[in-house]
Amino acid sequence: MRTRTKAWVGLLLIGGFGLFLTSCDKAKDPEPADENELITTVSLTFTEQGGGSPQTFTFRDPDGDGGQAPTRFDNISLKANTTYTLTIALLDESKSPAKNLTTEVQEKRDEHLFVYTATPATLLTYTYGDRDSRNFPVGLTGTARTGAVGTGKLNVRLRHQPPVNGVAVKNGTVAPGSDDVNINFNLTVN
Structure with missing residues (x-):
């Protein structure tokens, strides 16, 4: 026994x-999922190259996507046939104090891509001014060149493209990942 x-x-x-x-x-x-951030405020600052005061246009939705309507959604108005330096700032104002997500995107630039698309395309073209460690574009800063007089939209997207199973997926295109931000500003070029 x-x-x-x-x-x-x-x-x-x-x-x-x-x-x-x-x-x-x-x-x-x-691996733990690298989740999207809550971004409640997006500010675009256009500074005319060669002089001129910066113009800032803001989207603010304090409770995030869904729920209450945005509390601020500026219309963008720019001069025709003009070159601007464009910078973007991101905040999560659901926290106190507000969290500066621009810094986080800069730190994790290998996982983020901003895409700026004007409709119609003749209103504005964008050229990236910053790159990540693998030489792919980021879009925290760049050059915006307006075209002829007209009205339309400027779509601003922030693609979150974290590695999958430890392998980088960001390839300089919009395809991989998911949206952290996807908003359409009214755009007037005059």
Whole structure:
């Protein structure tokens, strides 16, 4: 009887030790998801190259997507046939004090891409002024060149493109990842 008990105890110890070793294998644990940030405020600052005062246009939605309507949504008005330096600032104002997400995007620039698209395309073209560590565009700063007089939209998207299973997916295109921001400003070029 004792031999049988010892055998069972031995098997339990071996099985338990094997289970312990398997549960400690970190390579099999999935990586935690790199979640999208809550961005409540987006400010675009256009500064005319060669002089001129900066103009800032802001979108503010304090409770984030859904819920209440945005409390501020400026219309962008720019001069025709003019070159501007464009910078963007992001905040999460649902926290107190507000969290500066521009800094976070800068720190994680290998995982983020801003895309600026004017409709119609003749209203404004954008050229990236910053790059990540793999030489892909980021879009925290760049050059915006307006075209002829007209009205339309300026779509501003921030693509969140974190690595998948430890492999970088950002490739300089809009395809990988998901939207942190996707808003349409009214745009007037006059």
